[in-house]
Amino acid sequence: MLGIGALARKVFGTPNDRKVKSVQPLVAKINALEPEFAALSDEGIIAKTRAFQKRVQEQGEDLDDLLPEAFANCREAARRALGLRAFDVQLMGGIFLHQGNIAEMRTGEGKTLMATLPAYLNALAGKGVHVVTVNDYLAKRDAEWMGKVYGHLGLTTGVVYPYQEEQEKRGAYRADITYATNNELGFDYLRDNMKGSIEEMAQRGHFFAIVDEVDSILIDEARTPLIISGPSQDRSELYQKVDVLIPHLTEAHYKLDEKARNVTLTEEGNEAIETLLSQAGLLPEGQSLYDPESSTLVHHATQALKAHKLFTKDQQYIVRDGEVMLIDEFTGRMMRGRRLSDGLHQAIEAKEHVAIQPENVTLASVTFQNYFRLYAKLSGMTGTALTEADEFMEIYKLGVVEVPTNRPVQRKDEHDAVYRTAREKNEGIVKMIQEAHAKGQPILVGTTSIDKSESLSALLTAAGIPHNVLNARQHEQEAKIVADAGRLGAVTIATNMAGRGTDIQLGGNVEMKVLEEIAANPEAHPDEVRTRIEAEHADEKAKVIAAGGLFVLATERHESRRIDNQLRGRSGRQGDPGRSSFFLSLEDDLMRIFGSERLDKVLSSLGMKEGEAIVHPWVNKSLERAQAKVEGRNFDIRKQLLKFDDVMNDQRKAIFGQRMEIMEAEDLDEIARDMRHSVIDDLVDAYLPPKSYADHWNAQGLRLGIAEKLNLDLPVVDWAAEEGVDQDVMRKRITEASDAQMAQKEDAFGPETMRNIEKQLLLQTIDGKWRDHLLRLEHLRSVVGFRGYAQRDPLNEYKTEAFQLFEHMLDGLRQDVTQRLSMIRPITREEQAAMMAQIEAQQAAAQQQPEEESPPVIVSAPDAPVSAPQAERLAGFDESDLTTWGNPSRNDLCPCGSGEKFKHCHGRLA
Incomplete structure (x- = not known):
């Protein structure tokens, strides 16, 4: 018998059904226009764009009224440029994006192409559209790939990436559609507000943004703010001295809270660390840790404790080329250039015995929440957003609409299998992989950290199963490994699959194979290569489908249901067959931290044998409740961060x-x-x-x-x-x-x-x-x-x-x-002549000195003029006192003695 809620949904439909139904008339209008736009020449498509721009920018026509024609024009341009015709569900998703919603679409449904439709429509206003991606590879790939569509429409495309030349970056932002990562957009906003003139600024406003993998960017990465910083006092020696003391502490000396990811010294621990600091000569005699003078030492000891107890090598970070690099827990990628604040990164560097970079002082900061709320209109797309719908609405005023799949989903999602120990779980995983591999079924194995992916890799190697490993160490081969993951008999271990950007296609990725073949044999004719590979692919795809399609095997539940759903969603794209299963143990982090005791009692009462697993819907429900608790806690952390940042945000805007x-x-x-x-x-x-x-x-x-x-x-x-x-x-x-x-x-x-x-x-x-x-x-x-x-x-x-x-x-x-x-006062001609003579004499003397005797140049902050060596400065020149600068013209040498023109040195408008 149906409940009242279920009965009401059956009669009236869900709110999502009503939203999907509401855009059907618009989709019908776009389809009705298709013959008219298909008859246009290439020049005719560009002429349509110019006519649309005139209607919006000069005649003030509303973009909503223009939508059917603009979408029809864009779909035709994409068909000609890429050979891809947008499905009706992609048109729907594009309409939802234009309306300022999040479009939830399954993996493989074509979100990248869908985004061109609202991007084109909104670019007609001439104010710039930003398409936001999760990494630089995707930003460059999508800009190049979809740039062909925009080129056919007569629009320009730009891409923003790290360490880009300023002039090129300004050009990218002035394009009609700009692809960039969330980090670069946020940092450029902060950098722009440190510039000295409008001409130097890169961004030209915040009109409309489409955020790809919106849940990853606006939820997962929104826990920490973006910070631009400059170096401060170097305390490397202190970090090293304090680090040596931490191994002397026992478990009685600190309290570890894994749920809150925090560690604090107990009363006994305070006494122990005080004694250790005194013995090391760091705490002066007669001084206590509780004295105000000890606050710096307490801070260093606390950060060193966190570095040892909360951060594990090959989980939260890796050491590469003598540098500690953080790993994004949601994507498994290295976060080059990102550092932990408040001295924690330095504490980890001391722990790993690598060069310790100086601490930084904040020059500017902003949270992702407050950056993206700058946009007049915001939208997003992802395969998994419904679980966070409340947060999207509360923080960003974004609704979530689930877009139907183009074809029915055929993937079989199995109940979780829970083992007593990690050893039993791993044995079960290897056995399951052997069975699937024997029949040629491609397997994608999801792990939560680098060390776990490598441990499983060792087990598979011992079992004689050939496989690929994708984690932060192999990120350069990412696209190829993912493209091959759907081939017959392929076994791929991946730390995470959020925002990989490359579809796993059954039988392998044709485009990737063609590019590899042409690169290996440049003499070969591209058309012949493609024809042969497509025939081979069709044969291999048929065998993979017969074997059951892609099998996603997850070795652990993540804190977030979305991450699990992203992994699961790699299988069963575009109506392909597939299968997914999660293997868990009571020793997994989520199970161990969030109450596995009750489940352990249940398993004991069932009298389970060694190597047996419990598989039951109740287990899934209890795990989902645990994940919902963690998600709720993380939401509270982000809300609290935002409440405090909102106070600063009002001041920042002013x-x-x-x-x-x-x-x-x-x-x-x-x-x-x-x-x-x-x-x-x-x-x-x-x-x-x-x-x-x-x-x-x-x-x-x-x-x-x-x-x-x-x-x-x-x-x-x-x-x-x-x-x-x-x-x-x-x-x-x-x-x-x-x-x-x-x-x-x-x-x-x-x-x-x-x-x-x-x-x-x-x-x-x-x-x-x-x-x-x-x-x-x-x-x-x-x-x-x-x-x-x-x-x-x-x-x-x-x-x-x-x-x-x-x-x-x-x-x-x-x-x-x-x-x-x-x-300030102007200097006389006599003073200026004397100054110039002194500068020339000092430069001549400096050129005669041996090169190794030149004092080092110190850079105090990003984009700041480089401080000249003190010996070469004009006597009496004080950087902070303009009265000692004299009155040099823009093209005179700078009075600081750097040898640069004044306009390029201390005369910069910065």
Whole structure:
């Protein structure tokens, strides 16, 4: 008998069914237009694009009204460029993306081609479309592959990748459709807001983004923010000395919480580490770990403990070429250039005895949540999103729509098999692989870490089963290994299959085989090679289908159901037959951490024999509940991160917006004048309190304050002694004197130079103050949690104090800009001639010195001018004091003695 909910769904359909049904009329319209667009010439397709652009950009036509024609034009262009005609389900998915939803489509249903439809439609607005991928390989591949479609439509395609030339990067962002990874987009946004002029900025706004593998990018990677940092003080020796002490600690000295991935010292552990630090000479005699002076040592000891107890080589990281490289737990790939913050990466480097890189200070940061919420419209596509639908809606206001498959799914999903021990499980896995391999069935074996994939590889080698291993060590051969995974009798072990980008096709990947054959034999005719390989492939595919299609065998459940579903979804693409099975043991991390005791009792009561497994739907249900708990906990972590980052995000927007206004402004005189007048108001209010009598004034203090902040020596004490003088009169006199001083400077420098100086000073001061503010917020964030012990809400405390710190930063900004502008002066021709002569003499002397005697060049931060050796600097030159710079023109040599032109060195607008 059907329940009420099931009965209602049968009568009214599910919400998803209604969404799919609602776009059927649009799909019918697109199909009705197909003959008209098929009759167009190649030039006619481009002419249609130009007509669409005119209708949107000049006539203001809505993109929704243009959708059927634009989709029909794009489908025809793809058919001609790639020989691929979009199915109706791909048209549906494209419509959902255009509407700002997440389209959930099974693996192999053609998401890459589907994305061209909404990308083309939205690119007609001329504001740029970003297609976001999970790695650089996919960004380049998809840009090249789908670029052929956009080329047929008369649009331009760009791709953004790490270490790209600035000019090329700006060109990529100015293309109609730009492919890039989420990391590069986020970092470019931060880098743009550290630039000194609009011309140097790469991105041109955030209009529309399509995020591929949206669950991986917006959920999995959203736990940690993107940070641009610069090196700070080197403490390598301290990390090494503390690292030596950790192996002396026993299990009684620390408490390990695997669920929360945290480790803390117990009371006994605190005493032990204090003794060890004292014996090592790191903790001064008479000083306790609880003293404020010991905070740095406590921090280092805690990070070293985490490095030893929470991070395992070949699981969370690998060591390659003397460098600790993190591994993405969701894709199994190395994350080149990514480092753990707060000294944890340095602690791991000390543990592995490799070169320790200096700690960094934050220059700019943003979370993925707040970056992607910048877009006017956001959409995404993946094979697995429904399990996180609530989070997508709550954080990003994105709905999830399940798009039907083009053909019915024929894959058989078996219940999980649970063994007592990992040894029994591995024996069962090898036996199952032997059985499937014997009949020629291709097998994809999923593991959760590098060491587990290599352990299983050793077992298969011992059993005489040929196989391939795909993990972070073999990432260069990724595409080939995945392309061959569907061949007859192939056995492939993979650490993870999220976002691999290459379909596993039964019988192997024809395109890959053709490319390999032509590369090996360049003399061969491509058409003949393709014809022969296609015939061979058809024969092999028939044998693979007879053997049961691709068998996905997972060796462990992941924390997230989505990762399991992604692995499972590799089998049964486009209506192919397939099979999936999960082999588990009570010693697996998920089972061990999240309550395997009850299950162990059940297995004991059943009297299971050695090597037997329990297979039952109840086991699947209990595992899904455990995974749902972990997913919920991770969601809470991300929500908490976002709540705190939202506080900073409002401030970030204000600062970045202010920088943009400054860069766009031609004349900053009014901003500088308002800042100066505010500083004068603050000085007068501080030393001449409102509604107070003259004999309560601190006129001498005001005189000294004016000298310091405004570089003016005014007879303030005499003015204060005059009859009838009040605060407003004093304020007016000081303001007039200050305005007159700045007018004289403008006459001396010239209006254009003065405006340039104001712009440089404002941007440099904002950037410096923002960096310091980020550091203060980091410190506040690390301690505010303790307020909970005093029954106060840490988040509210953070909001209040962060706002106070922001106000303090703005006050400091006004004072610094005013003070630095008041100090500058033009140098005379005689001073400039003497300076140039001194620079030339120093350069000549430097050239005569042996090369090895030259002091090292130190780079203090990304994109910052390189500091010159101190010996070559002009005497008295102070990088932080503009009054010592003189007044070089843009093409003069920089007074710092670097030998660079001023405009390329300290005169850069940065």
